[in-house]
Amino acid sequence: MRWLSLWLSLACQPLLAAEWFPYPVRADGRLLDYRPLPVASQPWRICALLPHGKDRYWWGVAWGLDQEANRLGVRLGIYEAGGYEHANVRLHLYRVWRFDGSPKSLENQRFTWASLDSSDLSPILPATEPLLPKLAQPTVMALSNYEAGFEACAKRLEQGLSRATMPIYVQFREKTLKGDALIQAFEHCYGLCQKTGQAMLLNSDTWINLAVHLDALPCPLHLTQAHLLSGQFQGVQCAGASVHDTDSLHMAFDRGLSYAVLGAVKPTSSHPGQPGLGWQGFLDSALGARLPVFAIGGLAWGDMPDARRHGAHGIAMLSQFGVG
Numbered sequence: 652m653r654w655l656s657l658w659l660s661l662a663c664q665p666l667l668a669a670e671w672f673p674y675p676v677r678a679d680g681r682l683l684d685y686r687p688l689p690v691a692s693q694p695w696r697i698c699a700l701l702p703h704g705k706d707r708y709w710w711g712v713a714w715g716l717d718q719e720a721n722r723l724g725v726r727l728g729i730y731e732a733g734g735y736e737h738a739n740v741r742l743h744l745y746r747v748w749r750f751d752g753s754p755k756s757l758e759n760q761r762f763t764w765a766s767l768d769s770s771d772l773s774p775i776l777p778a779t780e781p782l783l784p785k786l787a788q789p790t791v792m793a794l795s796n797y798e799a800g801f802e803a804c805a806k807r808l809e810q811g812l813s814r815a816t817m818p819i820y821v822q823f824r825e826k827t828l829k830g831d832a833l834i835q836a837f838e839h840c841y842g843l844c845q846k847t848g849q850a851m852l853l854n855s856d857t858w859i860n861l862a863v864h865l866d867a868l869p870c871p872l873h874l875t876q877a878h879l880l881s882g883q884f885q886g887v888q889c890a891g892a893s894v895h896d897t898d899s900l901h902m903a904f905d906r907g908l909s910y911a912v913l914g915a916v917k918p919t920s921s922h923p924g925q926p927g928l929g930w931q932g933f934l935d936s937a938l939g940a941r942l943p944v945f946a947i948g949g950l951a952w953g954d955m956p957d958a959r960r961h962g963a964h965g966i967a968m969l970s971q972f973g974v975g
Contacts, residue, residue, distance in 0.1 A: 691723040700732040706774050742778055746786075748959050785909055785943050789818040789850065790955075790965030792912065792945055793972040797836035798828045805839055811973030812847040822873050822967070824854035833857075834864055841869060852890055855883070873912075879903060893947075897936050904941040912967050913937055915948025922948075934961040 673684035699716050701709050713729050720727035754762055765772055767787035793811060797804045812819065823840045825833060844851040852873040853861070862868075872884055874892035876899055891910040892903045903911040913936060917927045927948055928936065937944040943964030950958070951971035958966045 687719075688723065691725045695725045697725055697727050699727060699729050701729060702732055704731060705777055742782070744782070746959075786964075788910060788943060788964070789820045791815075791817065791972075792820040792822055792852075792947075792965065792967035794822045794824050794967060794969045795836065795840055796824075796969055797832075797840075798825050801832075801836065801839075804836075807970075807973035808840065808843055809973070812843060812849055815847070815849070819849045820852055820967075821849050822852040822854060823857060824873070825857050825860075828857075829860050833860055837861060855889075874908075879906065891945075897939065900936065900940045900942075900944070908942060910943045910945060910964065911940065912945040912947050914946060914967075916946050916954075917949030919949045930957055930961045933963065937962045 673686050676683055676685045697720065699713075701713060703709060704713065716727060716729060756762060767783055772783065793808065795804060795808065808821070812821070821840065821844050823837060825836055828836055841851060843849075851870045853868070853870050855872050855874045855878045858868070858872060868887060871888045871890035874884065874889055876893050876895055878884060879892040879894070879899060879902055889906070889908060891908050891912060892899070892906070894900050894903055894911045894913050900911055900913065913928075913933060915922055915925070915927045916930065916933050918925060919927070933946055940962075944962070945965050945967045946954070946958045946961075946963040947967035950966045950968055951974070952966075952968075955966055
């Protein structure tokens with residue numbers, strides 16, 4: 652077992668505990684005032700095991716134990732029980748986008764307003780820390796569609812990105828373009844993202860056609876569901892994936908991806924005759940997801956409130972991005 656690192660720091664602190672007794676307790680149904688022994692019967696050697704020493708709660712527990720051991724005249728060793736850092740901790744999050752009034756702590760927590768990209772977000776629970784980069788991701792994804800018309804797509808992306816006041820994911824997704832037309836579209840999209848400082852993603856299907864023209868992968872991949880399910884591109888940097896069901900959502904999490912895109916929420920021209928998931932269907936699928944989920948399929952800027960109410964991290968847009 653290891654000594655807790657906080658033990659040495661506590662030994663150097665000139666802090667004294669206030670007298671905490673008598674302390675009200677209930678014994679055999681009666682309320683009594685508990686008073687501890689004034690001193691131990693002999694200088695016992697006592698071992699205390701704590702889960703860890705990573706946050707202020709357990710620092711306080713260790714300090715209190717130390718003070719009481721000194722008062723009783725016993726020797727106390729505080730050790731880390733071990734195993735806590737290997738536990739799987741699942742946190743259920745509810746993201747509040749808007750509220751009225753002032754937040755009130757129910758368990759004496761300290762509240763601090765801070766940006767997700769702040770360098771000072773401590774103290775926080777260890778299980779919370781890995782979630783922060785995922786929550787800090789853009790909440791809007793724009794998809795390219797140069798194959799439907801280069802000039803129209805270029806204008807739409809240029810207008811949308813030039814007016815953007817927030818981070819945006821730009822997914823370069825071209826299903827049919829090849830050769831010089833694909834290179835022209837890629838160079839325009841890549842240059843636009845560089846100019847505006849937005850993050851570019853490369854659809855994995857598109858990368859297969861583009862890879863023969865480039866020396867290296869220029870940005871993270873966005874996996875198609877087929878590539879996610881087949882386990883392809885394991886040795887390549889992948890940011891997220893398109894999914895259509897809960898099983899694929901679980902696979903996206905297991906793959907270590909940062910997000911998933913779930914849809915289609917509404918009927919789209921690219922999937923004629925299909926009704927779409929609907930917002931309730933989206934919620935039912937995304938509710939148990941363990942990573943941020945974008946909604947996609949016939950969506951526009953005005954759908955963002957509905958998306959958030961139904962558990963979406965954000966929305967992905969094709970034809971409606973840059974419009975209006």
